Amino acid sequence: MQLDKTLIAIRERGLLETMDLALQVVRHHLAALVITFALGAIPMMFVNQALLGWLRQADYREGWLYDDEAGAVMRYLWDMTLLIIIEAPLASIFATAYLGKIVFVERPRIGDVFRDVVRLLPRVLWCQLVQRGILAAWLLLLTVDRYGEFNFGVEFFLLGTLTAYSLILRGFRPYINEIILLERNPLRSKRPDVITAGTRSSQLHGPSSGELLGRAMGGAWFAGWLTHAVIGLFLFLSGVFLNQWEPGGLMITHLIPLCMWMVAGYCTVVRFLSYLDLRIRQEGWEVELRLRAEASRLAGQKT
Secondary structure, eight states: OOTTSOSSOOSOOOHHHHHHHHHHHHHHTHHHHHHHHHHHHHHHHHHHHHHHGGGTTTOOSSOOOOTTTHHHHHHHHHHHHHHHHHHHHHHTHHHHHHHHHHTTOSSOOHHHHHHHHHHHHHHHHIIIIIITSHHHHHHHHHTSOTTSOOOIIIIIIIHHHHHHHHHHHHHHSTTHHHHHHTSOOOSOOSOTTSOOHHHHHHHHHGGGHHHHHHHHHHHHHHHHHHHHHHHHHHHHHHHHHHOOOSOOHHIIIIIHHHHHHHHHHHHHHHHHHHHHHHHHHHHOHHHHHHHHHHHHHHHHHHO
16 A cells, blocks of 8 residues: 555545545445445434334325325425434445545455444444434434324424534534544543544544535535435436336335435545545645655665
């Protein structure tokens, strides 16, 4: 591995250029990214089905725009959308670890990625499940009466507030996964010379908090429109090949959430590339890599 010869060019990029580069990365590593993102997203899908599947169990009729169904459908989509928004960073941990390796290694082994993540999983679970509200969202939905109407207080106010909290926190501190999985900072340490994840997060995010929030808002706006475009594509294909131009039960229950997860996977790549961009802008990472590479060469010559 040569630190000054990276497979992704290390230089500053704007948000739009980062999004374009993310498409190129997805194209070159599509199979591996699908597998690694699925490793994190599929468990979330099973959890979401356990929490919300009861809303859709008896509804697989063609179409859904019926007076007795529209409320249940909108309730299901509302709760599912908020869950996916909150869960997306946790689902991306394997893909993030893979992306960290492809900067220097052309085809890293997925088994190595899996072992690296499992080794650091307790740190990630503490930050994402507990601190960033995923566990709280699950517990809130467990309190919902399955035989009752839409619970405005829990499903709209509390779950909506928790989603807003998660988005704001991720807007100001978006790269906690990269700090834990790639930089491998511990959560706590008694040694004063060890940089903890919280300290590293403040160092990395603090000076650029305003720019990070602006990028997060732009990224959220783009992700929303992209999700609608992907859903529209599936609906168009359904109409062309099946002559079903309204969302049916299968699409509502499974394909629309799948579209959201697909966009979340793409946003994982955008976030990782934005993390590299921040390190370049703020810490001169490209210079650091060149110096470390030259130091390694000199050390090799001496030996």
